[in-house]
Amino acid sequence: MRQLTALLFFLASLWIPGFSHGAAYYEGKTLTIVVGYKPGGGYDRYARLFQKFLPRYIPGNPTVVIQNMPGANSIIAANHIYSVAKPDGLTIGTFNNGLVIAQLTKVEGVRFDLTKMAWIGSTASDAAILAVRADVPHKTVDDLRKAKEPIVIGATGPGSSTYDFPALLKEFAGLNFKLVPGYSSSSDVMLAIERKEADGRGGSYASILPFIERGLVRPMIRTRVVVPEIEKLPVDEDLAASAKGKAIMAVRSTPEIIYRPYAAPPGTPAETMKILRDAFAKASRDKDLLAEAKKTKLPIDFVAAEDAVKVVQEVLRQPPEMAQEITKYIKFGD
Amino acid sequence: MLDAFILGLATIFQWQTFLIMLLGIFLGFWVGLLPGLGGSTTLALMLPFIYKMSPVEAFAFLLGMHSVVATTGDITSVLFGVPGEGTTAATILDGHAMAKKGEAGRALGAALMSSLVGALIGAFALALSIPVVRPLVLTFGAPELFMLAVVGIAFISSLSGQGGRALLRGILGGLLGLLIAMVGQDPQAGVQRFTFGQLYLWGGLDLVPVLVGLFAIPEIIDLAIRGTAIAGDLPKENLSSGVWEGIKDTFRHFWLTVRCSLIGTFIGIMPGLGGGVAQWISYGHAVQSARGDEERRGFGRGDVRGVLGPGAANNSKEGGALIPTIAFGVPGSSAMAILLGAFFLQGIMPGPDMLDKYLVVTFSMVWTMVVANIITVAVSLIFLNQLAKLTLVRGSILIPFILFLAFIGAYTSNNHLGDLLVLLVFGLLGYAMICCGWPRAPLVLGFVLGKIAENNFYISTIRYGSSWLLRPVVLILIILTVVVLLYPFIRFERKGASEGDATA
Numbered sequence: 001m002r003q004l005t006a007l008l009f010f011l012a013s014l015w016i017p018g019f020s021h022g023a024a025y026y027e028g029k030t031l032t033i034v035v036g037y038k039p040g041g042g043y044d045r046y047a048r049l050f051q052k053f054l055p056r057y058i059p060g061n062p063t064v065v066i067q068n069m070p071g072a073n074s075i076i077a078a079n080h081i082y083s084v085a086k087p088d089g090l091t092i093g094t095f096n097n098g099l100v101i102a103q104l105t106k107v108e109g110v111r112f113d114l115t116k117m118a119w120i121g122s123t124a125s126d127a128a129i130l131a132v133r134a135d136v137p138h139k140t141v142d143d144l145r146k147a148k149e150p151i152v153i154g155a156t157g158p159g160s161s162t163y164d165f166p167a168l169l170k171e172f173a174g175l176n177f178k179l180v181p182g183y184s185s186s187s188d189v190m191l192a193i194e195r196k197e198a199d200g201r202g203g204s205y206a207s208i209l210p211f212i213e214r215g216l217v218r219p220m221i222r223t224r225v226v227v228p229e230i231e232k233l234p235v236d237e238d239l240a241a242s243a244k245g246k247a248i249m250a251v252r253s254t255p256e257i258i259y260r261p262y263a264a265p266p267g268t269p270a271e272t273m274k275i276l277r278d279a280f281a282k283a284s285r286d287k288d289l290l291a292e293a294k295k296t297k298l299p300i301d302f303v304a305a306e307d308a309v310k311v312v313q314e315v316l317r318q319p320p321e322m323a324q325e326i327t328k329y330i331k332f333g334d
Numbered sequence: 335m336l337d338a339f340i341l342g343l344a345t346i347f348q349w350q351t352f353l354i355m356l357l358g359i360f361l362g363f364w365v366g367l368l369p370g371l372g373g374s375t376t377l378a379l380m381l382p383f384i385y386k387m388s389p390v391e392a393f394a395f396l397l398g399m400h401s402v403v404a405t406t407g408d409i410t411s412v413l414f415g416v417p418g419e420g421t422t423a424a425t426i427l428d429g430h431a432m433a434k435k436g437e438a439g440r441a442l443g444a445a446l447m448s449s450l451v452g453a454l455i456g457a458f459a460l461a462l463s464i465p466v467v468r469p470l471v472l473t474f475g476a477p478e479l480f481m482l483a484v485v486g487i488a489f490i491s492s493l494s495g496q497g498g499r500a501l502l503r504g505i506l507g508g509l510l511g512l513l514i515a516m517v518g519q520d521p522q523a524g525v526q527r528f529t530f531g532q533l534y535l536w537g538g539l540d541l542v543p544v545l546v547g548l549f550a551i552p553e554i555i556d557l558a559i560r561g562t563a564i565a566g567d568l569p570k571e572n573l574s575s576g577v578w579e580g581i582k583d584t585f586r587h588f589w590l591t592v593r594c595s596l597i598g599t600f601i602g603i604m605p606g607l608g609g610g611v612a613q614w615i616s617y618g619h620a621v622q623s624a625r626g627d628e629e630r631r632g633f634g635r636g637d638v639r640g641v642l643g644p645g646a647a648n649n650s651k652e653g654g655a656l657i658p659t660i661a662f663g664v665p666g667s668s669a670m671a672i673l674l675g676a677f678f679l680q681g682i683m684p685g686p687d688m689l690d691k692y693l694v695v696t697f698s699m700v701w702t703m704v705v706a707n708i709i710t711v712a713v714s715l716i717f718l719n720q721l722a723k724l725t726l727v728r729g730s731i732l733i734p735f736i737l738f739l740a741f742i743g744a745y746t747s748n749n750h751l752g753d754l755l756v757l758l759v760f761g762l763l764g765y766a767m768i769c770c771g772w773p774r775a776p777l778v779l780g781f782v783l784g785k786i787a788e789n790n791f792y793i794s795t796i797r798y799g800s801s802w803l804l805r806p807v808v809l810i811l812i813i814l815t816v817v818v819l820l821y822p823f824i825r826f827e828r829k830g831a832s833e834g835d836a837t838a
Binding site for chain 1: 374375377378379381382385471472473475476519520521522523524531533534536537605606658662663664665668671672675678679681683685686748749750752785786788789790792793796797
């Protein structure tokens with residue numbers, strides 16, 4: 001009889017939230033998501049979407065709050081997560097996926113080691129694409145190479161996919177591009193395309209998609225990251241003539257697999273990490289979350305922690321002379 | 335078109351929509367008053383609440399909130415010299431000076447009434463320009479935007495005060511402003527400029543801590559030194575009776591208010607010019623309206639026209655800023671970028687459809703701006719007289735409160751300790767400038783226009799070589815620059831001539 005009671009209790013502890021160890025931990029606590037940008041941007045909007053649905057999947061239903069910590073293209077937030085925030089599972093952060101390149105190229109101010117972070121995963125992948133205005137006569141990559149007049153590519157500045165991606169295509173794939181950086185935002189570049197000041201742009205597929213649907217631009221080239229509906233586009237690495245070019249392009253685009261990364265401070269206890277990882281994975285499959293994400297045009301495509309770490313390691317595996325070479329072409333910036 | 339115009343009005347007066355709008359207005363009212371809460375941040379925070387609303391309700395809520403922020407932001411600027419919003423700093427120059435003269439009521443009346451006029455003109459300019467909006471926006475490329483920035487910078491000549499020495503100080507101040515705008519990573523080569531190895535400075539200096547420092551800190555020091563109330567020891571009788579006077583001022587200088595509203599609308603339409611610019615250019619224009627040296631000297635010391643100009647422009651620009659957002663899906667300001675998210679949430683794709691398929695929604699947005707401002711101004715007028723009495727409270731009681739507002743206001747821009755350092759550095763700079771008789775407006779103008787000028791100049795040159803100099807709109811703007819530059823001298827000549835006539 002006693003054994004039966006014990007068994008019942010054991011079963012109950014599996015069923016009823018608030019019974020197991022983890023539940024006791026998060027019960028009545030506050031989980032803070034540090035966002036490396038101001039409110040309203042992509043990173044912030046993803047974080048706020050998960051803020052709403054995470055409590056459902058964390059035993060103990062903690063309150064989830066967003067703390068915006070903008071600056072230096074989210075290096076400040078990543079430094080904070082790495083060395084200031086306590087590894088107690090109550091503070092996690094989201095920051096630029098390109099920070100791994102910043103670490104590789106030893107950008108001044110970087111005080112974190114992404115391989116040592118306690119990774120949760122990434123809520124979405126995205127791929128950089130190159131799009132040109134629909135009325136530009138060049139239809140193929142070869143046309144872009146042989147264009148008599150250079151094709152004007154509008155960009156915000158070095159360190160963003162609007163600049164680095166077309167710059168590498170110009171350098172290593174011999175496309176006849178003229179890069180014009182200095183636009184204050186990627187949507188300003190879009191307007192420049194509309195008024196024919198620029199002919200095309202690079203940028204994330206998700207952000208250009210509305211303008212493809214509107215018929216303003218058409219996609220021409222993609223990166224190695226596979227995104228549905230643009231699988232058939234030529235891939236940048238296949239267009240590069242040299243092995244060096246291919247390698248640099250690969251390093252630039254690999255972090256896009258973990259486009260919206262989430263991680264906790266190094267040393268966060270394993271059982272707490274399991275709760276957080278499970279919560280993110282389950283929330284990413286939540287029907288209501290997916291419905292809301294679809295409406296807000298935030299594609300969801302969860303990448304698990306172990307795969308995220310692999311991405312980080314793959315980028316950081318470059319030999320020092322390669323890292324040096326990359327510094328010439330990719331400047332991490334704000 | 336006319337049907338949609340009327341239908342748009344009818345839709346926001348459905349009781350449910352109207353209540354939601356009132357809620358938005360109530361929120362916006364406080365967001366504007368408190369310097370720590372920015373309009374765009376609050377918009378971002380409110381987005382999740384619109385999931386279950388219809389498009390018209392959602393925009394009544396968000397725009398109702400957004401369009402009154404600049405109106406009530408003026409109140410904080412006038413009363414305490416702390417900009418309630420980054421976009422209401424120019425109101426401080428003369429508005430707070432009036433408060434110190436015991437004319438807080440009049441300044442508030444003028445600020446609110448001009449805000450209303452500005453909002454109405456901005457909204458109707460938006461409505462009227464719908465048929466021509468696409469070609470209008472597409473005419474302004476990088477060369478034109480560069481020249482617009484140059485026209486703005488040319489206003490330094492009007493904002494500098496009289497005489498060669500003052501002009502020199504103004505130009506130096508403007509250059510310092512341009513230099514401050516260079517802080518951060520440059521977008522052409524990715525070089526870090528003046529960042530001193532500080533991550534905080536990568537993105538450049540934020541508008542709000544700089545403005546709060548330049549304007550609020552000197553006022554706080556001044557209040558502490560004087561040891562009196564903001565309005566000093568002046569006779570009290572004209573304090574609260576002034577609101578009506580301020581309203582009348584708006585109509586006394588009606589054409590100035592209209593012109594500044596149009597300037598605001600136009601700057602709002604231009605994507606990338608940013609919210610900080612409109613108020614300063616219209617302030618410059620208001621100063622130009624001074625007749626004679628005597629009047630000119632009155633600016634900065636409490637001329638009501640210095641309140642009317644920016645008061646009108648910072649509201650009218652919101653109507654203009656909607657245009658690129660709805661017609662191209664390209665936001666003109668950070669607030670509009672967040673609003674763009676709201677469009678997606680509602681399943682609406684901003685762009686040509688907004689001027690056609692969703693025209694009723696577009697017009698309901700216009701009407702929301704109009705109605706929200708009318709309601710806010712009407713409600714504010716009821717207790718403005720009470721608010722004005724705050725300027726009679728002893729300084730030692732007010733100072734901790736104002737300091738708190740100033741520090742919170744600066745800190746919320748990045749939630750970083752650097753914000754407070756910037757606040758203090760610019761506070762000291764502002765105080766030193768006042769002590770030495772250097773005007774602060776040229777510095778701010780240089781600061782808000784520096785990046786725009788630099789980037790668009792670069793884009794123009796690399797894209798078009800030197801041929802952009804011959805584009806027709808550029809030529810017109812070059813002429814306008816010369817006129818603006820020479821305006822103080824032309825006026826001086828005319829005056830000299832008329833004095834000559836009198837003696838002859």
